[in-house]
Amino acid sequence: MNNLSISAYIRITIAFSAVVYIMESFIDTKDKSFAFQENLLYALFLIVLLVVLIAIETVWKAIKLLKSLSPEGHFDNTPITLKSLLQTLTKSKPIEAEDQLMLDHDYDGIKELDNALPPWWVWLFYICIFFAVGYMVRFQVFNDYTQLDELDKENQIAALHIEEYKKNNADLIDAESAVFQSDEKTLSEGKEIFTTNCAACHRADGGGGIGPNLTDDNWILGGGMKNIFNTITEGGRPGKGMVAWKGTLTSFEIQAVASYVMSLHGSTPAEAKAAEGDLWQETEQQ
Ligand code: HEC
Structure with missing residues (x-):
């Protein structure tokens, strides 16, 4: 040695x-x-x-x-x-x-x-x-980030881009192209918008107050996605209190809240307001 x-x-x-x-x-x-x-x-x-x-x-x-x-x-x-x-x-x-x-x-x-x-x-x-x-x-x-983490990160960035895009293209959806969104994310987004902006007149459960009941089969301005989208965008009949929301909400938000309103159909709120308007036929809904 x-x-x-x-x-x-x-x-x-x-x-x-x-x-x-x-x-x-x-x-x-x-x-x-x-x-x-x-x-x-x-x-x-x-x-x-x-x-x-x-x-x-x-x-x-x-x-x-x-x-x-x-x-x-x-x-x-x-x-x-x-x-x-x-x-x-x-x-x-x-x-x-x-x-x-x-x-x-x-x-x-x-x-x-x-x-x-x-x-x-x-x-x-x-x-x-x-x-x-x-x-x-x-x-x-050291188990630094995995490919899944990378994917998550990229998805987050993509989601930000989508948000940005929606903001810059607020009017992308109109009554014709509006489609009922059944995914949970959109519905919960719609619920949030509803609770903040609409519950004051339609009540949190949609049962109706100043505004009509949104859960029944009767509609003053027409039911179905297209009509509901249109009512929210353009407002109700003059002097009735339902304003046009197009200046306040983006078309994506209107589609979300309209989807949420659609999803309320058939629910039975306590103290629901009596039906107003005409019976809306399911078949007419898209
Ligand atoms: C200031 C009170 C008020 C607020 C806030 C309000 N609404 Fe309304 N809403 C009304 C009234 C009143 C009507 C009835 C309009 C009419 O008779 O033309 C109505 C009608 C509607 C209708 C059509 C009902 C039918 O039977 O055809 C829908 C859908 C609706 N509102 C959704 C919403 C949504 C979604 C929001 C929130 C973004 C909202 N409203 C906010 C008062 C309100």
Whole structure:
């Protein structure tokens, strides 16, 4: 056992402890126990790291031994410099040593060089290894965001864009193109609009107050999605109190609240107002 292997033990121990320490301080564990006890991947990573550290030391030692052997088989004690190490890592030869690379083949005077892979290629390879380790630590050990998180994020951004679009195109829907929206999101949005703007006159349950009952089969201004949309947009008969909402609500909001009104049909509010208007035939509804 020479000096090198003793200092290697120290080096490996220090590097290993440093990584363990850094990771421990990053990973949040519930009861302050060591993270690798809770996280199998973390434990696996540490084992791999240890193997890699030992491998690096072994290769380092081998390089040093090889370097110290002169071609004649004698030890020469040229120290390992960064340059010589880099050259060993990429197996590159300086241009002056080109003749050593020549293959024996001689095809009518045409000779061939036995070049190692170009250093830029080899470096790319090493960088890939580093990247892979970083990637693994980030996504497998620290469980950073997943593809599903990414999807959620993009969906949120898309939803913002849709909102923005609706705002900029407030009049996109008219009575003809309005369609009953049965999805929960739209209905709850409609309910909110109704509670804020309409409940004062139609009551929160739609049973009617100043305005008529919106849950029965009778309609003054016509039932069905198109008529309801139209009434909310343009208002009721003059002087009756039902204003036009087109200036206040966007057409999307009107479609939502009209859908909500539609969804109230058939519910039986307590103290519902007596039916007004004509009986609206289901079949006429779209
Ligand atoms: C200031 C009171 C008032 C408010 C606020 C109000 N309405 Fe009305 N609403 C009325 C009156 C009054 C009528 C009857 C209009 C008529 O007879 O022409 C009516 C009629 C309607 C009708 C047609 C009913 C039918 O029988 O044809 C619908 C649908 C309606 N309102 C929905 C809404 C919605 C949705 C809102 C909220 C965005 C709203 N109203 C806000 C008073 C109101």
